[in-house]
Amino acid sequence: MSNLLKSLFRGAAPLPGETGRFAMGLSGVILLLAVLPILTMIVMSFSGASNLDFPPASYSLQWYQAAWNTFVSPDASDVLSLGQAFTTSLLVATLSMLFATLIAVPAAYALVRCEFRGKAAALQLMSLPLVFPMVVLGLALLLIFDSLPFQLNTSRLVIAHVILALPFVVRNCTAAMLSIGSEVEEAAKMLGASPLRAIVDVVVPLMRSGILAGMLLAFIISFNEFTVTYFLYNIDVMTVPIWMYSRTVSSLDPTVFSFAVLIVLIDFALIWALEKLVGEGGVSF
């Protein structure tokens, strides 16, 4: 958390006097609004009551207990166990991460190094998923996948997640690529490396931090994705966010809060790893 705070105020010298106090106050309010849902969730996960009143009347670890039980001995009434959902989520997130990276690295190279017709349009298209309404995207993908003559299960989630993660991965890779001068690549060629070898030996290692940042972001985006996945999941293939949602619509089960805390912890761990790996100022979200 302190890392996150530091990164939020990175490089900002405190403003003097009135303005400074106002700015600090405003930042505090915004930050509070940002963490409020997470705090609520954490508080609720320790609730000792059996309803969803906030704040809880008493505190206990009962929902963590319940969550653990759900995990080790799946309820027969559940369509799918959490364990299976978790496995699916990990698989989809890993595949999305790999494919998004495999597309983004050459794309970033081309966008920075090459001049081609329609480069501006390509850049615009890349960031389209950022502004496109998720519901529309989900619906559109559903229509496309259903019109296919064959059935896709896990792979259609992967395709959707790759589309969503790509702008972030491309942006991180492009930022890394921009800092690499063309002279190191030319130097490799002069020393006898073929153009492809120069990219593999010199450009990719120098892009490393950007690629890692992009990979982790892709993983986090896929792991947390709900809206588009909601249109595309089925009984056999379900991710953790969908599984949790299905628990709340049927019974408003507070165990989801303990699961949610777990997932937030995983996300924090990943973001922390990201900052450690890439260092300050390396990630563009």
Add this chain to the structure above:
Amino acid sequence: MSGLVLENVGKHYGSACAVTDVNLHLPEGKLVCFLGPSGCGKTTLLRMIAGLETLSDGEIRLDGQDIGHTPAHQRNFGMVFQSLALFPHMTVGENIAYPLRLRGVSKVDQQARVTELLQLIQLQEMVDRPVAKLSGGQRQRVAIARAIAARPKLLLLDEPLSALDAKLRESMQIEIRQLQQRLNITTILVTHDQREAMTMADIVVVLGEHRVQQVGTPIEIYRNPANAFVADFIGSGNIFPATALGSGRVGLPGGAALQVPICESIQAGASIKLLVRPEDLQLSLPQASAGNCLPGTVTFVRDSGATVETTIECSGVSLTALSTPCQSIGLSIGNPVSVTIPAAACRVLTA
């Protein structure tokens, strides 16, 4: 013909011309310097020789073989870039071994060559250092060692010393020149610094306005510039207009006349330009003008300690004379003076 031959080489981007009509022969084992102001096309020319830029016109041959369209990585030329372009993710040793690794040299032989090269550049103990931890001069040496590791046929240096401070640059110039002579490797150096060119080159190619202006040894270029561009670019010179009066006499704008035998063949009445180097002018206390000794007035004195530069207004021409402090006759602004312009020091320039 052995060595590197450039024939009618040119490069243009659309309608913009970078360099045109270059014909050169670079003999083996020599250090050739491409000298010119920025934007004259010298770097483009070097990049075409390297294979990093395609030729628009002409041919490049190495030992009789056409290499004009061989890709850069198949030419086996070493190159040191202006930014040095060391690989920041590799150590000093890995940087130097990289060209050997690409050629499938065994680990043991790589090691041996790296050790040999580090000895040559006197950085033996730096082998495992990341390149970011080196000083400017050390990086410079590593870049050179990496460029020559695979025993290239040609070494190309693109303003490699421009990032160093003046003192270090001077010592690196000597170091590179000695290294080049010891290895006897044909080298092309691109620079805009004429002192660097004079220090290092066997042959200087002066480039300007997108074409070759003159090719010659440093002293030839300095003593006998082919045209006004070269005369103006190399060294400081007094270039002034004059009129040929026939039988070796030339008239200055202010009416005085000089006896310059090399002007004998020039038709009387023709406008010419004369070049006299500041160190060739002799100043003396006012005396009766005779021959090439003319009266003038001191307009400025720049005494930098090691040399004294005196600017004199003389027959409608502003001349600068360079003298050592012991030759100096203690002139100050406004003093009358006599200037001797030795006829042998005068050069006639074509426009």
